[in-house]
Amino acid sequence: MIIDNREKLEEKRVSAREEIASYQCRILICAGTGCVATGSQKIYDTMVEMCKGLENVSVEFQKEVPHLGVVKTGCQGVCELGPLMRIEPYHFQYVKVQQEDCREIFEKTVLNGDPVERLFYSKGKEIFARPEEIPFIAKQTRVVLENCGSIDSENIDEYIAAGGFSALAKALFDMTPNEVIEEVDRSGLRGRGGGGYPTGRKWKQVARQAEKERYVVCNGDEGDPGAFMDGSVMEGDPFKMIEGMTIAGYAVASSEGYIYVRAEYPMSVARLRNAIAQAEEHHLLGDNILGSDFSFHLHINRGAGAFVCGEGSALTASIEGNRGMPRVKPPRTVEKGLWEKPTVLNNVETFANVPNIVLKGAEWFRTIGTEGSPGTKTFSITGAIENTGLIEVPMGTSLRDIIYEIGGGIKGNGEFKAVQIGGPSGGCLITPHLDIGLDFDSVKKYNAIMGSGGLVVMDEHTCMVEVARFFMSFTQRESCGKCVPCREGTKRMLEILERIVAGEGRLEDLDQLEELAEMVKSMALCGLGKSAPLPVLSTLKTFRDEYVEHIVEKKCASKTCQALRQYKINPEFCKGCSKCAKNCPVGAITGKLKEKYTINNELCIKCGACKDNCAFNAVYVEA
Amino acid sequence: MLDQSYYDKVDEIIKHYGRKASSLIPIMQDIQGEYRYLPGELLTYVAKEIGIREAKAYSVATFYENFSFEPKGKYVIKVCDGTACHVRKSAPILEAIFKELGLSPKKHTTDDMMFTVETVSCLGACGLAPTMTVNDEVHPVMTPEKALALINALKGEGA
Numbered sequence: 001m002i003i004d005n006r007e008k009l010e011e012k013r014v015s016a017r018e019e020i021a022s023y024q025c026r027i028l029i030c031a032g033t034g035c036v037a038t039g040s041q042k043i044y045d046t047m048v049e050m051c052k053g054l055e056n057v058s059v060e061f062q063k064e065v066p067h068l069g070v071v072k073t074g075c076q077g078v079c080e081l082g083p084l085m086r087i088e089p090y091h092f093q094y095v096k097v098q099q100e101d102c103r104e105i106f107e108k109t110v111l112n113g114d115p116v117e118r119l120f121y122s123k124g125k126e127i128f129a130r131p132e133e134i135p136f137i138a139k140q141t142r143v144v145l146e147n148c149g150s151i152d153s154e155n156i157d158e159y160i161a162a163g164g165f166s167a168l169a170k171a172l173f174d175m176t177p178n179e180v181i182e183e184v185d186r187s188g189l190r191g192r193g194g195g196g197y198p199t200g201r202k203w204k205q206v207a208r209q210a211e212k213e214r215y216v217v218c219n220g221d222e223g224d225p226g227a228f229m230d231g232s233v234m235e236g237d238p239f240k241m242i243e244g245m246t247i248a249g250y251a252v253a254s255s256e257g258y259i260y261v262r263a264e265y266p267m268s269v270a271r272l273r274n275a276i277a278q279a280e281e282h283h284l285l286g287d288n289i290l291g292s293d294f295s296f297h298l299h300i301n302r303g304a305g306a307f308v309c310g311e312g313s314a315l316t317a318s319i320e321g322n323r324g325m326p327r328v329k330p331p332r333t334v335e336k337g338l339w340e341k342p343t344v345l346n347n348v349e350t351f352a353n354v355p356n357i358v359l360k361g362a363e364w365f366r367t368i369g370t371e372g373s374p375g376t377k378t379f380s381i382t383g384a385i386e387n388t389g390l391i392e393v394p395m396g397t398s399l400r401d402i403i404y405e406i407g408g409g410i411k412g413n414g415e416f417k418a419v420q421i422g423g424p425s426g427g428c429l430i431t432p433h434l435d436i437g438l439d440f441d442s443v444k445k446y447n448a449i450m451g452s453g454g455l456v457v458m459d460e461h462t463c464m465v466e467v468a469r470f471f472m473s474f475t476q477r478e479s480c481g482k483c484v485p486c487r488e489g490t491k492r493m494l495e496i497l498e499r500i501v502a503g504e505g506r507l508e509d510l511d512q513l514e515e516l517a518e519m520v521k522s523m524a525l526c527g528l529g530k531s532a533p534l535p536v537l538s539t540l541k542t543f544r545d546e547y548v549e550h551i552v553e554k555k556c557a558s559k560t561c562q563a564l565r566q567y568k569i570n571p572e573f574c575k576g577c578s579k580c581a582k583n584c585p586v587g588a589i590t591g592k593l594k595e596k597y598t599i600n601n602e603l604c605i606k607c608g609a610c611k612d613n614c615a616f617n618a619v620y621v622e623a
Numbered sequence: 624m625l626d627q628s629y630y631d632k633v634d635e636i637i638k639h640y641g642r643k644a645s646s647l648i649p650i651m652q653d654i655q656g657e658y659r660y661l662p663g664e665l666l667t668y669v670a671k672e673i674g675i676r677e678a679k680a681y682s683v684a685t686f687y688e689n690f691s692f693e694p695k696g697k698y699v700i701k702v703c704d705g706t707a708c709h710v711r712k713s714a715p716i717l718e719a720i721f722k723e724l725g726l727s728p729k730k731h732t733t734d735d736m737m738f739t740v741e742t743v744s745c746l747g748a749c750g751l752a753p754t755m756t757v758n759d760e761v762h763p764v765m766t767p768e769k770a771l772a773l774i775n776a777l778k779g780e781g782a
Binding site: 033034036037038079080082222223224225226227228231263264265266301302304305306307318319320321322323324325380382383384388389390420423424454456458462467470471474478480 | 643644645646647648649651652675682683686687688689690704705706707708709710711743744745746747748749750751752754759761762763
């Protein structure tokens with residue numbers, strides 16, 4: 001259907017809403033990356049099959065005929081409890097749905113509206129039937145993710161029914177491009193990719209360039225390991241992001257946009273392609289949008305496995321077909337970006353915030369979050385936490401609320417040690433920081449950055465030296481090699497860290513590590529290099545004793561660093577079977593048959609073959 | 624020498640993206656999607672067709688981790704070693720797979736061309752860490768034991 005004026009859009013909205021309301025029952029199955037991995041596609045197929053088996057009932061919308069809907073949605077949030085299923089109009093939330101459960105769900109809920117109680121989320125004796133009641137979801141404020149998990153992300157009608165494209169219509173017909181920029185500027189929206197640069201200011205800078213050919217580019221190259229917020233938005237509500245980009249195009253008078261998606265997100269690419277095609281078909285994207293004289297075309301570029309392409313100038317170089325290497329700035333991207341033309345470059349979450357700001361106004365946006373960082377922030381919480389998943393909270397929410405109220409605390413009642421924020425460019429926050437309200441400015445004070453929003457929770461089983469080594473090996477591998485401080489500095493830092501975890505560190509290494517880190521931080525060319533030393537600096541500051549322990553006592557308290565492990569045999573359990581000695585590749589285990597065996601730690605290469613092969617659990621690791 | 628069918632396929636891909644320098648990366652991605660690697664002869668051909676120097680094409684292809692000049696196995700296994708997976712102990716999974724297939728960080732593909740094993744820095748399924756993919760299908764909450772069982776099942780399938 002062609003929607004070439006505002007009235008038709010409103011008509012479409014009414015009919016789409018009526019259509020959705022007319023279903024007797026709608027089965028919403030989470031098809032985010034997590035739930036697909038736990039088998040939600042098979043559950044979708046099974047439910048469709050069962051519904052099709054009914055007589056006189058249609059599995060899609062048909063006037064006059066009773067109909068049921070089976071829908072694949074974006075991420076419903078609680079990935080750890082997947083596959084997830086929501087059933088409307090009853091508004092039941094089922095968790096960990098297995099294929100064997102489908103028959104019961106179909107018979108009880110779909111046909112009769114009765115709940116299958118054992119599939120509700122429960123904690124202790126409490127049972128939570130509705131999604132909003134689950135503590136993980138109840139404590140969130142969903143703005144960017146408002147539709148994620150409740151609409152079919154592959155169907156434009158559902159987005160329109162949920163209020164989609166009304167912001168675009170408002171911008172095109174009620175506002176001048178300047179007014180749109182002013183609104184975004186007054187909202188105080190800051191770039192959600194991590195830098196926190198004011199979005200409105202960026203748009204203004206592009207709008208006032210003399211060059212008339214301009215581009216809008218979306219950074220969907222969410223490369224931070226442990227972060228999947230942007231991927232979830234692209235999968236779960238691609239239209240919202242497209243609407244945000246189109247509004248940006250109108251604001252800065254650009255007619256062409258590019259979305260750069262990382263190669264590891266095939267599902268995001270597929271959903272975006274579909275969304276672009278549907279929006280074009282309805283004239284909500286392409287030439288003369290909604291019958292106005294504004295035209296905007298969108299293209300998708302896939303990344304090819306280079307983390308540095310998340311940096312602005314590297315990303316545009318990659319779209320142009322070059323090696324993704326950053327360049328010296330200025331000129332900045334707003335002056336000379338893609339094809340050397342003025343370019344608005346924002347990340348997925350930033351664009352996804354735009355429609356609501358335009359529609360509800362800057363004042364509304366400012367009621368959420370903090371003075372300096374209004375709005376919400378999405379986070380992915382992972383690692384040693386009870387409920388992993390995707391969340392959205394107002395800026396200024398404390399880590400304590402995120403970890404304990406929403407995340408359900410540390411996994412297996414473990415002890416909180418640190419949370420890594422901001423990915424390989426970020427830092428660690430520890431117990432005294434639990435009550436700080438997280439926003440762009442507050443985290444900076446503690447040697448960390450907001451980054452894109454990956455939170456990796458660590459407990460006492462995590463070795464902070466090893467974590468620093470892990471991040472350094474990542475940035476070293478991803479360093480593009482253009483500037484010497486990053487190329488050589490990260491390599492030397494990694495060598496030192498590898499030495500320390502191997503038990504061969506020297507105390508003077510710590511000073512050298514600090515010196516190198518400061519050098520790379522101040523001299524590297526781009527953001528990747530400048531921030532690469534942050535995990536080292538942050539852990540050195542907070543966990544210096546752990547470094548010293550590795551170097552002086554040759555001990556790793558968390559038993560993570562393999563070279564520092566001491567394998568021992570518990571004489572109480574050892575039956576003298578000799579299996580460990582036979583499996584030891586270096587002959588470090590000696591003893592007599594049917595007597596107690598012992599390990600010579602001088603010879604031991606810490607391979608763990610003895611422990612793997614002991615039938616009596618007699619071999620253990622001592623820190 | 625590659626069969627003519629390879630060049631016909633590439634012509635089709637080039638036509639889709641257009642004969643311009645900026646088409647290089649998407650063209651290489653589609654060639655690799657088709658053949659699971661990027662044959663050098665085809666890259667030379669593409670460079671000529673879209674009007675860029677061969678050296679430039681190689682410099683771009685070698686910059687990005689995704690492109691491989693070596694043929695890959697029937698099953699491409701990617702073990703995630705992103706932060707979340709790393710914290711939830713992904714390293715033993717990789718070790719177990721390497722050991723089972725006789726591979727190492729230097730040797731990625733088995734001689735019978737059945738398996739290629741790589742690491743990846745984040746698959747975006749962190750909620751279900753540790754994860755791995757087999758030909759892009761995500762397998763969640765892995766353990767070394769589950770990984771070995773999966774490989775043995777694939778061996779059965781492939782034989």
